[in-house]
Amino acid sequence: MxxxxxxxxxxxxxxxxxxxxxxxxxxxxxxxxxxxxxxxxxxxxxxxxxxxxxxxxxxxxxxxxxxxxxxxxxxxxxxxxxxxxxxxxxxxxxxxxxxxxxxxxxxxxxxxxxxxxDVALCVESTTDAWEDCYINFKNSVEEQKNTTKEWTHYQIHFQLCCARALFRRCTLESLFVKPTQCTQEQATTLQKFSVIVSEGGVYQDCDRNMMYANCPGGDPRPTNSILKRLMSAEANSRGYKLSPGIKTEFYILIFHKFFI
Known part of the structure; x- marks a missing residue:
């Protein structure tokens, strides 16, 4: 078995x-x-x-x-x-x-x-970059899924989760690093859309027992500097104020669960 x-x-x-x-x-x-x-x-x-x-x-x-x-x-x-x-x-x-x-x-x-x-201009200005991210993600996922019907086998699971994380980083960079017509809030909304779509494409638990450092090409997760930018945008959009008394790493940990 x-x-x-x-x-x-x-x-x-x-x-x-x-x-x-x-x-x-x-x-x-x-x-x-x-x-x-x-x-x-x-x-x-x-x-x-x-x-x-x-x-x-x-x-x-x-x-x-x-x-x-x-x-x-x-x-x-x-x-x-x-x-x-x-x-x-x-x-x-x-x-x-x-x-x-x-x-x-x-x-x-x-x-x-x-x-x-409110994301129309943001979508239009990032369409090509987002599509490139998605095509690579889709191809990687299909390549793995076509090798076996056991999509949750640990080797296939590992590759699928790597592909999912790489897609999220790709869309994150296309929204927050490259020049766009997106406000911070609009970019955050589209990143949330990207995360949900990636979860639909790879509907597996990629949080537990994943050694992302061993993914092909290295750790695909975004850097802390990009995460801080995204986290700040989401906090502002919801009217939150980040408490200086709590370490930034804690916010990143919580935020990562829902947006990355």
Missing amino acids: SRSVRQSEDDEFEPVTNIYKNSENVINLNCDDFTRYAINCTAEAALVYNSSRISPPLPTKINDWCRAIRHLTNCALNWNTDCKDVTDSHFNEESVRGHIHVVNNICDDEWFLIRYE
Whole structure:
């Protein structure tokens, strides 16, 4: 039996709110043709979003983007529920949970959506750099996932977490280091978006027992100087005042959990 990072459902790194199966889409579902079904679902989602860009959506398109993510998620849930007894082909459960995680934390988070309304110029000025980050992340993740179905095997888990951390650093630098038209608050909102998307792409616990210093190319996590800049922007946006009596390292530790 292969060693696995998560051995049971009790080891999920975060509970998610289920999106219930959409009964309207299961009429005449052909459980013998998984490939065609998956292609159709992807094409339908693409029509809903109607954009060729893979960067964060503009605020005017966020609802369409969310509808597309919901559609893909419901497609997977419909198939896995209705066809589980007649075929071995199915959508990977970890991928489904990743999609649900994105829906819960972006599309169903009213506070986040309010903040997202103000990021249009920031999105436009960082689109190319963000897409480069995402393409590299997506390729790295797909390369690892295509080698085995055991995505939580410790070797695959390690590589996936390295890729996730590298993507977050890449987007962080594109938002806070390179010249952009982003305010600090807008950049922080887009970095939060990036973190949630990365968690959806690699829905695993990358906090425990990860030796990031051993990742290919070295530790992919951002430097403390970049973290301080991001932390300060988020604190200002929420009206917080960082207490000088508490070490900066403590703030970074807490902030890292939610934004990096």
